[in-house]
Amino acid sequence: MDPVESGKLQMSEKVESNGRQGRVLLIELQVREYIGTFLWLGFLFALTAGVKVPLDSSPKATAVSVAKAPWVFGAIQWLLQRWPTWLSGWVLPLLSLAVLLTLPWWGQKVGKRWVWIIFLTLSLVWVGLTLLYMFMG
């Protein structure tokens, strides 16, 4: 950033006496959004060009024996392979969803730090199960 810019931003970030931050023009954000957009689009096109998306097995071909769920449901599929349906498919997912939905109210009871811990634990469990399913069937 050239000195003129940084000086301008520093002035804008100066916290006023009532604690509110200064304001900048929208164009500052728009510029960053354009850059971000093209970076993301570039990544998308790189993925599209680089990794081939397979077609499934044709329904008319001989039946394949492995039933694979899409990765988004990998965690539930992993649970379903071990525990009864009512637990793996309904109780555990809905319970997790309920905790997620009510996070703001947990926050009021136990504070931001504990909410973060609860959320992180929940996320790591679900992401972990998904990865387990993806790489270990």
Next chain:
Amino acid sequence: MGKTGNDSFMGHIRPSQIRAGALRLRATFCLGGFSFLAFIVLAITGVLLLFYYQPGDRAFASLSELDSALPYGGLIRSLHFWAGQLMVITVFLHMVRVVWSGAYRPLKELNWVTGVVLFLLTVMLDYSGYLLRGGQESGSAATVGQALFTALPGGKALATVFFGRPSPLNGSTLSMFVWHVFILAGAVSFLQMFHFWRIRRGGGVRPL
């Protein structure tokens, strides 16, 4: 986008000034923006796919024809797939960021709930899209989903409403098509608008 006053179309969607701290990368990592961008790409490629995709028995045949015989068909299909997977990931990461920065606290509870619902809808869209591929794997995925519903009392009715009557070898049905293309995507568009408006009304992104 030249006009920024509140009477102009673009102006009333974006404020003319924003909090300086919102410019910092670590305020948002652009994750909400990327999620919306993914949705736009999905909507455009999805509409293009609609010109040739046939739900039901001809799903696999129409898709493999699209993939191999149509110019740029494979490209559009791949873009749709990757944008979809990226959307699930970015929405999740966005949720992580929001929790980390505490942006769910009063008075933002409703927006948080809206966001979680949007995440759920995104995952549902991924699943329903997977079923629409019409291959054998989609058939087994549909069977598992159906079984989850029929395990409930009165679940057969729900299963039929959501899945239609898929075959074990082909999960694509007209019902799932309607859910994926119209109901779920429509719900996402509508909730997104509320989600963005709520952030705007609250004065924009508030960094740490």
Next chain:
Amino acid sequence: MTRDRSLYSRRQVLSLGRKALLVLGVGSIYPVSRYLRGKEDTLAIARIPSSELPLHGDWQRLGQTRFWLRQGNEGVEAMWASCTHLGCEVSFDARRDQWVCPCHGSLYSRDGQPVIGPAVNPLVRAEVKEKDGAYLLQQPPV
């Protein structure tokens, strides 16, 4: 609006970004148009196992297609049921022993010769081959 150098460079980035989006948009017109027109000139084809369509002397329609088949003296014959007037779908009426066009009333004889109506050209035969116990049909080229 102050005109200092930092804001000018921002506007450049923005205008570059807009131009890039415009290029992306305009650039995708050709691929999308080729995609949407991908099946413009493809001819209809059909395949049916002969056991599923037992043939006799009268014209029979194959499913929902425009292919009609019958057992002729020298083998299987197929008709492409498009009116030679303006292309409407014709159907064979067994009681009248004629092909009938619903759009403007053209009538054709059993073998496809125009009898009455705005149509002047006979109906066009479709190509039919028998292979591996199935009939392979192809729409006649324009």
